[in-house]
Structures are given as structure tokens and as C-alpha cells.
Amino acid sequence: MIDVQRLRVLRAVADHGSFSKAATALHLTPSAVSQHIAVLERSLGAQVVARSTRGVALTPAGQIMVGAAESVAAELAQAKQQVEQLSTGRAQLTVATFSSGGRHLLPGAIPRFMAARPGTLLHVREGEPEHTLPLVRQGAVDLALAYHFDGPLPLGPGPSSGLQWVSLLEDPLHVVLPEGHRLAGRESLDLAELATEPWVLGCLKTEAYLRRYAERMGFEPEVRGTTTDYFFARSLVAAGVGISLIPSITLVPAVPGVHTVPVEPPTPSRHIGVATIRRRGDQPLVAMFIQALREQALHH
Known part of the structure; x- marks a missing residue:
């Protein structure tokens, strides 16, 4: 035993x-x-x-x-949730999300889900994928809206957990320039053209991507500002601190004083999707919430 x-x-x-x-x-x-x-x-x-x-x-x-x-922990967490549902008489669903994904996808997906399953107790937890994906594999959350760049899912320490990944959308990165910049009128830009520019970055993972690309191209990016908020990063661009690399879904709402230019292929993108444990992906509540996210993603 x-x-x-x-x-x-x-x-x-x-x-x-x-x-x-x-x-x-x-x-x-x-x-x-x-x-x-x-x-x-x-x-x-x-x-x-x-x-x-x-x-x-x-x-x-x-x-x-x-x-x-991890399987045992997830099963025990699910059993505990089911016992709680017996006592409350209401189904429960816990969703984890990263900040920008939650801001742009959840507000449209939640009403769709709740219209189909009124009375469900919905809980939302915010965190970056490296923190929320382990919660999925441990059974602490039912699903996680997450993303990754050109590498694998950020599962964190420990072995592969057998997560199921459902793709929702590709979120291409754009160069954000201050108005009046010499390249602001271009239809697209190669990042190599920006080798001498100072940078303001709104995410550590975006910075890591930029540094990997710059190393391949033989230049060292000059980073003058780092934030954890893409809106703030665009505000710093408007103030003249530097230029930035911003995912497309975070370009709303608009910030005055900046100009956005697509990156030339191969265009760097965030791959946005939903992570669940395989045996939970076909459960009715989880499946319905994923479908609501899919429908909302079509708007982007």
C-alpha cells in the first residue's frame, strides 16, 4: 500500500x-x-x-x-469539490487566468457560460501561467486561461503533468512607437531595424523573447524600462522613454501619442489557450466554459 x-x-x-x-x-x-x-x-x-x-x-x-x-491530488480536490456541491446544491467552477487574457476574454465568456448554467458558483484566480498551470495539475483550479511564446508550456518545476491544451487564438506582437518616430509610417517592421532603439517592455517574457531574437541578430537591446503592465508600457512609449513590443489584444484601449506597426514574418506571437487535466476536459462545466471562451476568441 x-x-x-x-x-x-x-x-x-x-x-x-x-x-x-x-x-x-x-x-x-x-x-x-x-x-x-x-x-x-x-x-x-x-x-x-x-x-x-x-x-x-x-x-x-x-x-x-x-x-x-498529481493525479491523486487532483482526484481528491475534485472529490472535495463534489462534496461541497452536495452541501450547497450548486455547481462550482474555478477558473485561473493571466491578466490581459482575463481582461479581454473573460468578460465576454462569463455571461455566455452563466446564461447556459445559471446558479453556478464561479471563482476566478489571476496569475501568470507558470503559477496557474501547476494549480490545474494539482486540481486546485478546473482550468487555466494561459499563454506561451515560441517554447513549450511553462509548467514550472517538476515533470510533465499530462495537461490538455486547447488553442484559442494567436496573439501577434506589434511594435509600438511614439508619434513622429522615423519608422512610424511603415506598414511593417523587421525587429533588426530597431537594433539601436531603446526599449520599454511590459512583460518579462516579452523581454526574454526580444533578447533571444537580438542575440540571433547580433545586437544587445537597450532596455530603459520594464513593467508588468502593457498599458503602462505604452504610456512610457508616448512619453518618449523608448519603443515597445506589445501583444495585439492588449492594444485596447488606445493610448494617445503612440503608433503601432506589425512585425514582419515570422511574426512573434503569444499562443493563447486553455489548460485542463485530460480527464476533466470533457466534464460538462469545463467543456461549456471552454466553448464560451472559444466563441469570445472569435471576436479577436
Whole structure:
């Protein structure tokens, strides 16, 4: 018999990369964490973590067991939700979203969903994908409106969780220039043409993309401003601090004093979609909310 608590400990070790950090997160001692892992390994007859001076890493057997741990956690969270629904008599759905996606997609999707399922208790949690996707795989939220750029989904630390990804829309990035800029009249721009420009960026992931592109093109971008808000970034462009790279859905509402120019192909884009656990993707409430998001995405 595999103890659920030991699976929980293993998952914490995988997430944090060390016994001591896992112990802190679980309010245990490192010795207690080590004992839980040792007992788990004896019960399985296999090593689940490889220990080294740099910390610990999952073995293939450990990766299998962490996947099982996440499945168990998600099932328990769902069971708890179902019990709560029995006591309240109302269905519940918890949706996670990143800020700009929530601002532009949820306000149209929620009324569609609620019209079809009136009385549902809807909860919304905001966070970046690297924080919300682990919540999906743990069963803490039912689905997450998320995005990624040219790499894989930002699943965070730990092994692949078997998430199901439903694409909603492509969100191409645009160059935002101050009015009167020498390139403001262009129909499109190659980012290489902007090698000498100062930049204001509204997202760390956009900055990471720009730096990867600049490295390939052989220049170092001069970043004069970083924010976590695309509207603020455009306001700084209007004030003359620099130029910016902004996703298209965040170009509304308009900011006076700026001019927007598309990026030439291959155009950098955010890939926006919905993440669920595979076995939850076909549940009625989840499926209905995804459909409402799909319909709203058609407007963009």
C-alpha cells in the first residue's frame, strides 16, 4: 500500500529540488522528508530520487510516482469539490487566468457560460501561467486561461503533468512607437531595424523573447524600462522613454501619442489557450466554459 502522504512529500521534493526546501514547504524537518522518501523507495523496491551535492533529481521511477501523486491530488480536490456541491446544491467552477487574457476574454465568456448554467458558483484566480498551470495539475483550479511564446508550456518545476491544451487564438506582437518616430509610417517592421532603439517592455517574457531574437541578430537591446503592465508600457512609449513590443489584444484601449506597426514574418506571437487535466476536459462545466471562451476568441 502506497501512503498518500509520502506521495505528497515526493511531489514537494520534485517541485523544490531539495529535501530541505521541501521540508520548509511542508512544515516538516529534512530528516522527516528523508524518512518518507526512504520508506516509499522500500515499498516500491525502486529508487525515486537521485541524491547529489547539487540537490536531488527524480529517477524514471520517481517521475512515474510524481505523476501518480498529481493525479491523486487532483482526484481528491475534485472529490472535495463534489462534496461541497452536495452541501450547497450548486455547481462550482474555478477558473485561473493571466491578466490581459482575463481582461479581454473573460468578460465576454462569463455571461455566455452563466446564461447556459445559471446558479453556478464561479471563482476566478489571476496569475501568470507558470503559477496557474501547476494549480490545474494539482486540481486546485478546473482550468487555466494561459499563454506561451515560441517554447513549450511553462509548467514550472517538476515533470510533465499530462495537461490538455486547447488553442484559442494567436496573439501577434506589434511594435509600438511614439508619434513622429522615423519608422512610424511603415506598414511593417523587421525587429533588426530597431537594433539601436531603446526599449520599454511590459512583460518579462516579452523581454526574454526580444533578447533571444537580438542575440540571433547580433545586437544587445537597450532596455530603459520594464513593467508588468502593457498599458503602462505604452504610456512610457508616448512619453518618449523608448519603443515597445506589445501583444495585439492588449492594444485596447488606445493610448494617445503612440503608433503601432506589425512585425514582419515570422511574426512573434503569444499562443493563447486553455489548460485542463485530460480527464476533466470533457466534464460538462469545463467543456461549456471552454466553448464560451472559444466563441469570445472569435471576436479577436
